[in-house]
Amino acid sequence: MNLSTADDETESIAIEDRERIPSWQDPRVISSYKRRRVEDFVIKILTTTSLVLVLYPLADILYRFAYRGLQSISLPALTQVARDGGLASNIAGTFLVAGLSTVIAVPIGVLGGIYLAEFSGRSRYAELVRFVSDVMAGVPSIVLGYVGFLLFVLYFGWGLSALAGGVTLAFLMLPYILRTTELSIRKVPLSIREAAAALGSTKAQLVNRLTFKLALPGILTGILLSISIAMGETAPLLWTAGTSQSYPCGLIGCPGGVGYLTRIFYDFLLNPNPTAEVQNLAYLSAFLLMSFAIGINIVARFGLRRISKI
Amino acid sequence: MADSRFEDGVYKYFTAMISGSILVIIVAIIALLVYAGYPSLVVNGFHFFTSSVWRPNPPNAKIITINGIDSLSGSSYGVLVFAADTLVSSAIALVLAIPASLGIAIFLTQVAPQRLAAPISFTLELLAGIPSVIYGFWGFVILSPFLFQVMEPYLAQHFAFIPFLAPPVQSAGLLAAGLLLAIMVVPIIASISRDFMARTPVELKDGAKALGLTKWEVTRKIVLPYAKTGIIGSMILGLGRALGETMAVAMVSGTGVQTLPTSLYFSVNTIASFMALSLGNAVSDPTGMLQAALMELAIVLLVITITVNVIARIVIKQVFASSENIVRV
Numbered sequence: 043m044n045l046s047t048a049d050d051e052t053e054s055i056a057i058e059d060r061e062r063i064p065s066w067q068d069p070r071v072i073s074s075y076k077r078r079r080v081e082d083f084v085i086k087i088l089t090t091t092s093l094v095l096v097l098y099p100l101a102d103i104l105y106r107f108a109y110r111g112l113q114s115i116s117l118p119a120l121t122q123v124a125r126d127g128g129l130a131s132n133i134a135g136t137f138l139v140a141g142l143s144t145v146i147a148v149p150i151g152v153l154g155g156i157y158l159a160e161f162s163g164r165s166r167y168a169e170l171v172r173f174v175s176d177v178m179a180g181v182p183s184i185v186l187g188y189v190g191f192l193l194f195v196l197y198f199g200w201g202l203s204a205l206a207g208g209v210t211l212a213f214l215m216l217p218y219i220l221r222t223t224e225l226s227i228r229k230v231p232l233s234i235r236e237a238a239a240a241l242g243s244t245k246a247q248l249v250n251r252l253t254f255k256l257a258l259p260g261i262l263t264g265i266l267l268s269i270s271i272a273m274g275e276t277a278p279l280l281w282t283a284g285t286s287q288s289y290p291c292g293l294i295g296c297p298g299g300v301g302y303l304t305r306i307f308y309d310f311l312l313n314p315n316p317t318a319e320v321q322n323l324a325y326l327s328a329f330l331l332m333s334f335a336i337g338i339n340i341v342a343r344f345g346l347r348r349i350s351k352i
Numbered sequence: 353m354a355d356s357r358f359e360d361g362v363y364k365y366f367t368a369m370i371s372g373s374i375l376v377i378i379v380a381i382i383a384l385l386v387y388a389g390y391p392s393l394v395v396n397g398f399h400f401f402t403s404s405v406w407r408p409n410p411p412n413a414k415i416i417t418i419n420g421i422d423s424l425s426g427s428s429y430g431v432l433v434f435a436a437d438t439l440v441s442s443a444i445a446l447v448l449a450i451p452a453s454l455g456i457a458i459f460l461t462q463v464a465p466q467r468l469a470a471p472i473s474f475t476l477e478l479l480a481g482i483p484s485v486i487y488g489f490w491g492f493v494i495l496s497p498f499l500f501q502v503m504e505p506y507l508a509q510h511f512a513f514i515p516f517l518a519p520p521v522q523s524a525g526l527l528a529a530g531l532l533l534a535i536m537v538v539p540i541i542a543s544i545s546r547d548f549m550a551r552t553p554v555e556l557k558d559g560a561k562a563l564g565l566t567k568w569e570v571t572r573k574i575v576l577p578y579a580k581t582g583i584i585g586s587m588i589l590g591l592g593r594a595l596g597e598t599m600a601v602a603m604v605s606g607t608g609v610q611t612l613p614t615s616l617y618f619s620v621n622t623i624a625s626f627m628a629l630s631l632g633n634a635v636s637d638p639t640g641m642l643q644a645a646l647m648e649l650a651i652v653l654l655v656i657t658i659t660v661n662v663i664a665r666i667v668i669k670q671v672f673a674s675s676e677n678i679v680r681v
Binding site for chain 2: 153
C-alpha cells in the first residue's frame with residue numbers, strides 16, 4: 043500500500059516539475075544561457091591571465107640568469123678556486139657535500155622504502171614511519187641546519203666540514219627517497235606479484251628479482267630529484283659546511299670547512315658593496331645551480347619515464 | 353622452506369629497522385633543540401612569547417645569574433616581531449598565490465587542450481625544482497629595487513587611503529617578501545591541485561556536460577567539490593613552505609628594523625630568515641644565552657611547521673602523489 047502511494051507522489055511531482063521547466067525558447071532561458079556563456083568565457087580569460095601572470099616572473103628569472111650567467115661564464119671563473127676569484131672550489135664543494143648526503147641517504151631511504159612497500163602490511167609502525175617522514179619533509183631547512191650545527195659541529199666536534207654539511211643534507215633528502223621508493227614499488231602491478239607467488243618464489247626473491255628492478259626507474263627519479271633539492275639548498279649548510287676559499291681537503295678538519303655554490307649568495311647578501319667580479323660570480327653560480335636543477339629534473343622526469351616498463 | 357621463511361623474516365626486520373631511522377632522527381631533532389634551548393626556556397619563560405624586543409647585547413651589560421643560568425643584564429628576547437612577520441608575509445603570499453594557482457590548475461585541467469597542458473605542467477614542475485636561493489637572488493637584484501623605487505612610491509602616493517599602503521616607504525619589505533613567496537608557492541599549490549582535479553571521474557564530467565552545463569559550471573559544481581580536500585591540502589602545504597622559507601626572504605628582507613609591521617613597506621624578519629642571519633653573532637654573547645634563544649626560535653618554527661604539515665597530512669592522506677611529483681614543501 044505504502045509503496046504505491048509513494049510512487050503516485052513521485053509521479054505527480056515529476057509531472058508538476060516538467061510543467062515548471064521552461065522551454066528553451068523561453069526568453070528567460072535564452073538570457074540565462076547567454077549569461078552562462080559569458081561567465082564561461084570570462085573564466086577562461088581569467089585562468090589564462092593567471093597563468094601568464096605567474097609565468098612572466100618565472101620566465102624573467104630563467105631568461106635573466108641564463109643571459110647574465112652565459113655572459114659572465116669564462117674559463118678562469120670555472121677553473122680557479124675562490125681565493126683567486128673563481129668558482130671551482132665552490133663547485134667541488136657542492137658536489138662533495140651533495141655526493142656525501144646521497145651516499146648516506148640513498149641506502150637508508152631505499153631499504154626503508156622497500157620495507158614500507160613490501161613488508162609493512164597494515165602495521166601501526168609503518169603508518170608512523172610514513173607519517174613522520176611526510177612531516178619531516180616539511181621541516182624548514184634552516185631548522186635542520188641548526189640541528190646539524192648543534193649535533194655535528196659542536197657535540198661531535200667535526201667543526202665546519204663537508205661531513206657535517208653532508209649528513210645534515212642527508213636528513214633533508216631521506217624523507218623524499220623513502221616515500222618515493224615506496225610509491226614506485228607499490229606501482230608494480232599485482233599480476234606480477236601473483237605470478238611470482240604462483241611459481242613459488244619467496245618474498246625476498248620477489249623483491250630482489252622483480253619488484254625492485256621494475257620499480258628502479260621510479261626510485262631513481264626520486265633519488266635524482268632529491269639530489270637536485272640537496273644541491274640547491276643553502277640554509278642547512280650555512281652553519282655546518284663553512285666558507286673555505288680553496289678546494290676541500292677532506293671530509294673533516296679543513297680550515298674554514300668547505301665552500302659551496304649557494305654560499306655565494308649569502309656572502310653577496312652580507313656584502314654591502316659587491317664589486318663587478320663578485321656580481322659576475324653570483325650570476326654565474328645562479329646559472330650553474332639553475333642548469334643543474336633543470337638538467338636533473340629533465341633527466342629524471344623524461345629520461346627515466348622512457349625506460350620504465352611499468 | 354624454513355630457510356626461505358627465515359630469510360624473509362631477516363629481510364623484513366632489517367628493512368624495518370632501517371626505516372625506523374627516520375623516527376630516531378625526528379626525536380633527535382626535537383631533543384637536541386630542547387636541550388640546547390633549555391637555558392632560554394628557563395630564563396626567558398613567557399617573556400619570550402609576549403615581548404617584541406630582541407636585544408641580546410645591551411650596552412654595559414653585566415653577567416647575571418638566574419636560576420643558576422648566566423645571561424646578560426638588560427638583555428631581552430622576544431619572538432613577537434618575528435612571528436608576526438612570518439605569519440603576515442606567508443598570509444600575503446597565500447592571498448596572492450591561491451587564486452593564481454587555482455586559475456592555473458583550472459586552466460590546465462579544464463581549459464587548455466592536452467597538447468598545451470602537458471608542456472605547461474612540465475614547466476611548472478621544473479620551476480618547483482629551482483632552488484629557493486635563485487628566487488631570492490632574483491628578488492634581491494630585480495624585484496626589490498623595482499618595488500622600492502617604482503611600485504611602492506606610486507602606491508604610497510596614490511593609494512595611501514588604503515590601510516597598510518600609507519607612506520613612508522622604508523624598504524621593499526613585506527610586499528617583496530610576500531610576492532616572492534607567492535611566486536615560489538604557486539608551482540606547489542598549482543601542481544598538487546591539478547593532480548587532484550585531474551582525478552575527477554570522467555563519467556561525472558560527461559554527465560554534467562550532457563545536461564548542458566558549461567565548462568565553468570562543470571568545474572564549479574563537479575570538479576572543484578570533488579578535488580576540494582586536495583586543493584585545501586595543497587594550500588596548507590604551500591603555507592608550510594612559505595612559513596619555513598629562509599634564503600628567499602633573507603635576501604629581500606631589507607635592513608632589519610625590528611618593529612611590528614604596520615604597513616607593507618616594513619622590513620621583514622621572519623623566524624627562518626632571522627635564524628639564518630643570526631647564528632654567526634652567537635659568539636658575541638659570552639653567556640651563550642643568544643645561542644639558546646636562537647634554538648628556542650628554532651623550536652617555535654619547528655612547532656609551527658610541524659603543526660601545519662600534520663594538518664595537511666590529515667587533510668590529504670598522501671602528500672606525494674608519485675615519484676615524479678615531489679616538490680620541496
